[in-house]
Amino acid sequence: MDGEVVLVTGGSRGLGLRLAHEFGGRGASVAICARGRERLTRAVAELTSQGIDAQGVVCDVTVPEEVEVLPEEVVARFGRLDVLVLNAGIMRVGPWETLTEEHFAQALDSMFLGPLRLVRAAFDPLRESGGRIVTITSIGAYLSVPHLMPYTVAKHAEAALSESLAAESAGTGVRVTTVVPGLMRTGSHRGAVFDGSPEREYAWFALLAGLPLLSVGAGRAARRIADAVERRRGFLVLTPAARMGMAAHGLAPGLVQASMRLIGRVWPDIPSEPRELPGSEAARSLKGRAVGVVTFLNERAAHRLDQVSRTRQTRGVGARR
Secondary structure: OOOOEEEEEOOOOHHHHHHHHHHHHOOOEEEEEEOOHHHHHHHHHHHHHOOOOEEEEEOOOOOHHHHHHHHHHHHHHHOOOOEEEEOOOOOEEOOHHHOOHHHHHHHHHHHHHHHHHHHHHHHHHHHHHOOEEEEEOOHHHOOOOOOOHHHHHHHHHHHHHHHHHHHHOOOOOOEEEEEEOOEEEOOHHHHOEEEEOHHHHHHHHHHHHOOOOOEEEHHHHHHHHHHHHHOOOOEEEOOHHHHHHHHHHHHOHHHHHHHHHHHHHHOOOOOOOOEEEEHHHHOOOHHHHHHHHHOHHHHHHHHHOOOOOOOOOOOOOOOOO
């Protein structure tokens, strides 16, 4: 990818940061965007220390004015844009009855409307370079898991956007890659926000996200995504478990839905006084520390990919997964 320019949204931590390292290691120049200047500065310093030509741009993908000028800033710095990676997003975990309409609006803003606006703004430079759009969706776009409703709804919309773009970009020279990750060890349990009984919600989420046999490491995920981009693949499912889940849903959607209903029955109930905690605080609870012993691989990823410290999430986009 020598001479190519890659823009990664949500690139200051998690999978986005790992993708920036992967593309940069293959010779590309890399621009990353995120809301927080401090983390962005730290991420750019980490990339440049590895010999990667990197630029950081403060941008919240839920703010149309910032999104509109983002591709212009990248082109002004590097002279072109070859790959747009739509990775930014937010994750909120808890029973849907504890969530507000605003929480759903935030999810849709960051994982559907934000990517839509950015694609519109970046399409001309991508057409000039014969570039690629890479959408990091989720297995949640195809399987509706309990207690992830805003995230799942937004990911359904984002996956539909990506597949629609793939169909409508024919003849433009722009290719679209839809990526469907399953569970990934990116430290996302530290970056999510938990509602209802946050310590209990954190415990099950962190446990599932870090299981070695069901989840994939961030480095391996980034390598497979970069390979798919180089080969201009249209669709990539990252894990065997995700592929099996999608196949089951396609063959027997009623059975899968019944299974999700059973899972929903054993998930934490709504307490009399619902609370909200970011994952970084829930991790310090007794349940959080106990789960951390089992999910040490995911804890290590959280530290390595800058997911550990996180403030309460109210509006806008943090780093991805």
